[in-house]
Amino acid sequence: MLIRLGYELALDLPQDTPVVTALEIHSDRRQDIRWEAGFLPTPMVNTQTYVDAYGNRCRRFVAPAGRFTMRYDAVVEDSGLLDPVAPDAQETPVAELPTECIGYLLGSRYCETDHLSTLAWNLFGQTRPGWERVQAIVDYVHDRLSFGYGYARSTRTAAQAHEERVGVCRDFAHLAIAFCRAMNIPARYVNGYLGDINVPADPAPMDFSAWVEAYVGGRWYTFDPRHNKPRTGRVVVARGRDATDVPLVHTFGAHVLSKFEVWTYEETSQPAAGRKADEDEGNDFRISAAA
Missing domain, CATH: 2.60.40.2250 (Immunoglobulin-like)
Known part of the structure; x- marks a missing residue:
C-alpha cells in the first residue's frame, strides 16, 4: 500500500x-x-x-x-501489515543485552526510573518476563491515563503523568518507557506518522504520534500505550531516550x-512525477x- x-x-x-x-x-x-x-x-x-x-x-x-x-x-x-506481535518473546538478561541497548535501561529527563522503580516492581514483578510483562505495563498505562490534547504540557514527566492521570501520546510513552526500564527491559521513545488507516477516522486534527519500542526476544518491538492495539502504517521519524532527544x-x-x-x-x-528521495x-x- x-x-x-x-x-x-x-x-x-x-x-x-x-x-x-x-x-x-x-x-x-x-x-x-x-x-x-x-x-x-x-x-x-x-x-x-x-x-x-x-x-x-x-x-x-x-x-x-x-x-x-x-x-x-x-x-x-x-507493507500494509499490522505491528508485529510476538507473545512468546523472552526477556533478555541485562548481562546478555547488546551494548547499544544499555542506554535505554537508564533514567532520562522525562522517565524517572529511580522514582518509579518500587511502584513498577510492585505492579509488574509477578508478571511473566518478556512480552507478557511489557504488555502488562502498556495495558496499565493505557488504563491509567486519560488522553486529551488539552492535557498537553511539555514539562510533564512520567511520574507526574502517573499522578495526574492525564496526558497526550508522549506522556503515555514516557510512563511505559519508565516502567519498562525499571523492570530492566530496554525501551525507547519513537515519534512519527500514524494515520487512521484501517481504523475509524478520528475527527481531531492530525498530529505526529509517539509510541514505544521495547527490546524483547532479541529485537525491538512496537508497543503503543495510547491506542493499545496493533496498527497499520506507522512511519518512524525519530527515536531517542525520551522526547528530549x-x-x-x-x-x-x-x-x-x-x-x-x-x-x-x-x-x-x-x-505524480516528482523528486525521489535524495540521500545526500x-x-x-x-x-x-x-x-
Whole structure:
C-alpha cells in the first residue's frame, strides 16, 4: 500500500533564529519513499542535514525574522501489515543485552526510573518476563491515563503523568518507557506518522504520534500505550531516550507556532512525477536561550 504523508508548519520569529528539526523520515524507511516534494522552506534558506547520535536525520538552518514556513510532502510504500506481535518473546538478561541497548535501561529527563522503580516492581514483578510483562505495563498505562490534547504540557514527566492521570501520546510513552526500564527491559521513545488507516477516522486534527519500542526476544518491538492495539502504517521519524532527544523543532530563541498541519493517509492513486528521495541532502518543540 501507499501512504501519503507530510506537514506544513509556520513559525513567527522576532529575529533571525538558529533552528534544528527532526522531521525527516528515518533512515530505515528512506528506501520506501516512492516520491517526495522534499523540504520546502519559505522564504528559502540554506540547510544542512546530519545524522545524530541516535541515527535520526536532522536538519539545521537559520530561519529569518518574520513568518517562516516549512512544508514537506511524500508518498511512502508500506507493507500494509499490522505491528508485529510476538507473545512468546523472552526477556533478555541485562548481562546478555547488546551494548547499544544499555542506554535505554537508564533514567532520562522525562522517565524517572529511580522514582518509579518500587511502584513498577510492585505492579509488574509477578508478571511473566518478556512480552507478557511489557504488555502488562502498556495495558496499565493505557488504563491509567486519560488522553486529551488539552492535557498537553511539555514539562510533564512520567511520574507526574502517573499522578495526574492525564496526558497526550508522549506522556503515555514516557510512563511505559519508565516502567519498562525499571523492570530492566530496554525501551525507547519513537515519534512519527500514524494515520487512521484501517481504523475509524478520528475527527481531531492530525498530529505526529509517539509510541514505544521495547527490546524483547532479541529485537525491538512496537508497543503503543495510547491506542493499545496493533496498527497499520506507522512511519518512524525519530527515536531517542525520551522526547528530549527528538523534538520536532528546536529553536534557539523565541518563536510562536502559527500553523501546524500534518497529514498521513492511504494513497489510492499513483503519485505524480516528482523528486525521489535524495540521500545526500544534508508534537515536540523546544526553545533554548537565544545565542
